Amino acid sequence: MFDYQQVQLALRAHALTLAAVTTGSTTLSATSTGYARAAGSFVTDGFRVGMEVSGTGFTAAANNTGGVITAVTATALTVDGPTTESAGAGRVLSVGLPSRRAWENVKFEPTPGFPYVEEQLIGGPTFETSIGPGSTLEMRPLYVLQVFVPENTGVGAPNGYADGLIALFRPRKALTLTNGDVLRVRGDAGPFRGQLTARRTGWVMVPVTVPLRLYTLNSD
Amino acid sequence: MAFGDDLRMFAEKGERRSKEVFLAAVGMVHESVTEGSAVTGAPGQPVDTSNLKTSWIQEFPEEWVGEVYTIVEYAPPIEDGQGPHGPLMLRSEVGGFHSVKLTRANWDRIVEHAVQEVRGV
Numbered sequence: 653m654f655d656y657q658q659v660q661l662a663l664r665a666h667a668l669t670l671a672a673v674t675t676g677s678t679t680l681s682a683t684s685t686g687y688a689r690a691a692g693s694f695v696t697d698g699f700r701v702g703m704e705v706s707g708t709g710f711t712a713a714a715n716n717t718g719g720v721i722t723a724v725t726a727t728a729l730t731v732d733g734p735t736t737e738s739a740g741a742g743r744v745l746s747v748g749l750p751s752r753r754a755w756e757n758v759k760f761e762p763t764p765g766f767p768y769v770e771e772q773l774i775g776g777p778t779f780e781t782s783i784g785p786g787s788t789l790e791m792r793p794l795y796v797l798q799v800f801v802p803e804n805t806g807v808g809a810p811n812g813y814a815d816g817l818i819a820l821f822r823p824r825k826a827l828t829l830t831n832g833d834v835l836r837v838r839g840d841a842g843p844f845r846g847q848l849t850a851r852r853t854g855w856v857m858v859p860v861t862v863p864l865r866l867y868t869l870n871s872d
Numbered sequence: 873m874a875f876g877d878d879l880r881m882f883a884e885k886g887e888r889r890s891k892e893v894f895l896a897a898v899g900m901v902h903e904s905v906t907e908g909s910a911v912t913g914a915p916g917q918p919v920d921t922s923n924l925k926t927s928w929i930q931e932f933p934e935e936w937v938g939e940v941y942t943i944v945e946y947a948p949p950i951e952d953g954q955g956p957h958g959p960l961m962l963r964s965e966v967g968g969f970h971s972v973k974l975t976r977a978n979w980d981r982i983v984e985h986a987v988q989e990v991r992g993v
Binding site for chain 1: 912959974980981
């Protein structure tokens, strides 16, 4: 039978794997104003103002924690937070799901200047696809991730986050629940994003809606 | 009756039934967004003064084009459940958020049910 708890936790766990933008493993340094590289391009990689970037492979914890991007050039990211650290190989800068997350029914206050994401799991219709006892039930929930980015930072960040989520929850993507049921992103009505609009004072929001399909057995 | 006559009658019936399905489907879209629907799972519009709920318009700008829309400026925040100070609290005893998304995501079921309605099944 349906287990919304499993559905929600599986969707949330998958959302947390978002890698909207990444340098891949490369040589990077940290400066008093952010990050720098000698080869490659932050612009080409897709880093945009308003995104929250984090690092791996740096010695200083602050350089792995990262922060919000306020300027981008090919060889430099302006981020408030990092401390100076000389160049080293095998490091990664990436943009994943914002670290500020408003999970359903969990108290949350956004941090000014930081992007955040709010989730909503919407039940959708449930109906039989076969007849008789032990019939197959189809349920069609919607998983909505609303990405809020600081206002007046352009369209790069919201578009980057939305594109990344739609790619992450691509049609036919399957998530196996702990009870063995398979939750799948629909292909007949694939994931879609809404318009970028001003919703909350200080932020603009772009919603990403993921239509899902789950088959399970009717217990009757 | 000649075979050609049979074909012409069949084509006319098909055209007529297609139009009936089309009209029924658009009507079901309107109902899903405003009143809610078990077909789509949409809750319909929340109600305070009924201004938003009654503002949704169903129009046919072309023969085979149906539009369901509202010009009420607070319709998008109600759809997304987000206001200027954060998530909206649902105070209405009826309706809810995300009706347009649910209607859109379950358009195939609307068409299926419209066909059943026209066929009298």
